[in-house]
Amino acid sequence: MPREAQYLAVADVLRARILSGEWEIGERLPSRARLAVEHEVGRNVMQRAMDRLIIDGLLEGRAGSGTYVRTPRERLRLVRSRLRERREGSRPGPDRRERGRADAWDSHSQVRVPAPEPIAERLAINSGDLCVQTHYEFLADGQPVQLSESWEPMAITGETPIVLPEMGPLAGKGVVERMRSIGVVISRVVEVPRPARATQVQANLLGISVGDLVLQIERTIFDADERPVETADMVIPDVRREVVYEFGVDRP
Template sequence: MPREAPYLTTAEALRARLVAGEWQVGQRLPSRARLAEEYGVGRNVVQRSVDLLIADGLLEGRAGSGTYVRVPRERLRMVRARRRERSLAAVTERGRASAWDAHSDVRVPAPEDIAERLAVSPGDLCVRTHYEFLADGRPVQLSESWEPLALTGGTPIVLPERGPLAGKGVVERMRSIGVHVETVVELPRPARADRTQANLLGIGVGDLVLRIERTIYDTGGRPVETADIVVPDVRRAVVYEFAVER
């Protein structure tokens, strides 16, 4: 049998000591050099071990200070589901945030990647909306949504969070202008929080997040909205649930 990588062995040894309470919440761990000497490995091995435990939410790194035992955080289970009795676009979320802040910018030129996802030309004008979702007053999810201005411009729903259907969601808003949503496509990818995301979510730079690239299509296959959703891994476990067709 192949021998387990040294950094995994070291990480498991450190994990066991953390679970046993050898270091208390908020306490600083010994230096990389000291841990490397203790386990008979190189500093780079210790670094990879610590990075793994940071990604798992057990430790946190503080620039210029060291590595500390992280305060345990509740990891909310968020279920994104498609049910037979609903349309394909009716994605529900149990345990979703109870409030949100939103800010929209109108007439924003579509970057190349967004233009490709919306099937428009780069530079075509869009409405971009930044969302910060809150639970118990704490940020738990970010989203940046794009809608083609050619689709919603001049209608009451041009601003997603204002007007008669504010906060009703893409499906209901689009239906009000005669656009019927049929399909939602989501592409989840693991990523690391950049500085802006970390500041907004109250997590560390480089912490593990789930980035969900979502695009919503109408019955003709036309993209009507696309969004990048960022979920902090230490706070939310994202689960996909689908009904079995009979």
Template sequence: MPRKAPYLELVDVLRARVLAGEWKTGERLPPRVRLAEEYQVGRNVVQRAMDRLIEDGLLEGRAGSGTYVREPRERLRLVRSWHRGRSGGSPGRVGTRERGAADAWEAHSQVRVPAPDTIAQRLAVTSGELCVHTHYEFLADRRPIQLSASWEPMAVTEGTPVMLPERGPLAGKGVVARMRAIGITVDTVVELQRPARATPVQARLLGIGVGDLVLRIERTIFDTDGRPVETADIVIPDAHRAVVYEFGIDRP
């Protein structure tokens, strides 16, 4: 019989230690470097083993903190409210008054990224048109609760101070305020919900198991002329968040 890959052998060892109660629920595991020394393996082997146990739902990663034995979580409400965000926020960042809502985020933007066919259709541009592409990881108590991949046509923002969503004078203020600053009025947001299963990358980032149920929201934001100015794919783990929509009433 062929021998298991080293990282799979370490998966078995670490799983046995967790199930035996050596590390309690919610307890942080030793640093990867210490485990690598203990088992005389490379750090990449430890990383792959921990990634597998995160995917299996036994462990969870916490940004900037380490890896912990996964603990049961209450399924909290995540409020998505367009009318709350009209004053300058973004529909993707509403609900900050809700318990367990995002209180921080990490973002990375790339410029001049060609729009794939599906994104180009949602933005009503030609396939391959250059965009600003931003990946977001939203955190609550330093735990990842939501992912978002945003696309904005460079034809809309290139050469302006708001081209990069997380830099410049309006960094982090959301699509509504950023577009208003360059003379564009955001008027409508359309969201299409699709249940999906977590990919390996999503599972690793969200600290859930591969194949766990997630809610995927395709969001597109339009200006008053009906032109799409941003579209995003938002991923929320179903086991941890119940998505609630809140609507305002237009008053005469």
């Protein structure tokens, strides 16, 4: 059996044993060496199988202690929908607020940050053109649920009251409303979702493990002239949130 398929097959067997209740939540698994003997595989194969289940959220490693069955975490649904925003407005009331939806956030903006080449390409500006860069940490019920890094060209907002997204008269109102206040009409939003694994920095901020599955969403917002006015990279932990896209259907 090929080595790559072997560790995945072992992971599937261990997963079935865990889900059947052979080991209770919080219980320490036998040693890697013992499990390797049980399954007649090498220790490296067993380690890769256990690492796979740690990434999948079924196990957790504790330094100097061993590997344990992880307590399941509730996975909340996050609906990304322009249709819903039109129905409910920009800030739904608490009685109809979607569970797990961010209800607080921390942010930090920097002005006059030169755009790196990938960001400049997304914003259709020159590499090194000055932008406002804003880092966000979104919370739901006090728990970190999303990270975001936003870039806005200062050529658009630099001499206006909305240059800082979370300060001024329209602080926290969102890109659409802020841009409308300076005569920029938003026409469309493009999002590109990609699966990824959490980096050390992301894991620390989100309270998850390095290598945990995350969804990275590359978002770019365009005005009526098809000019990009903002681009952002969002990071959502898969173990905490299930992302659902909702679309309206044009009626004939």
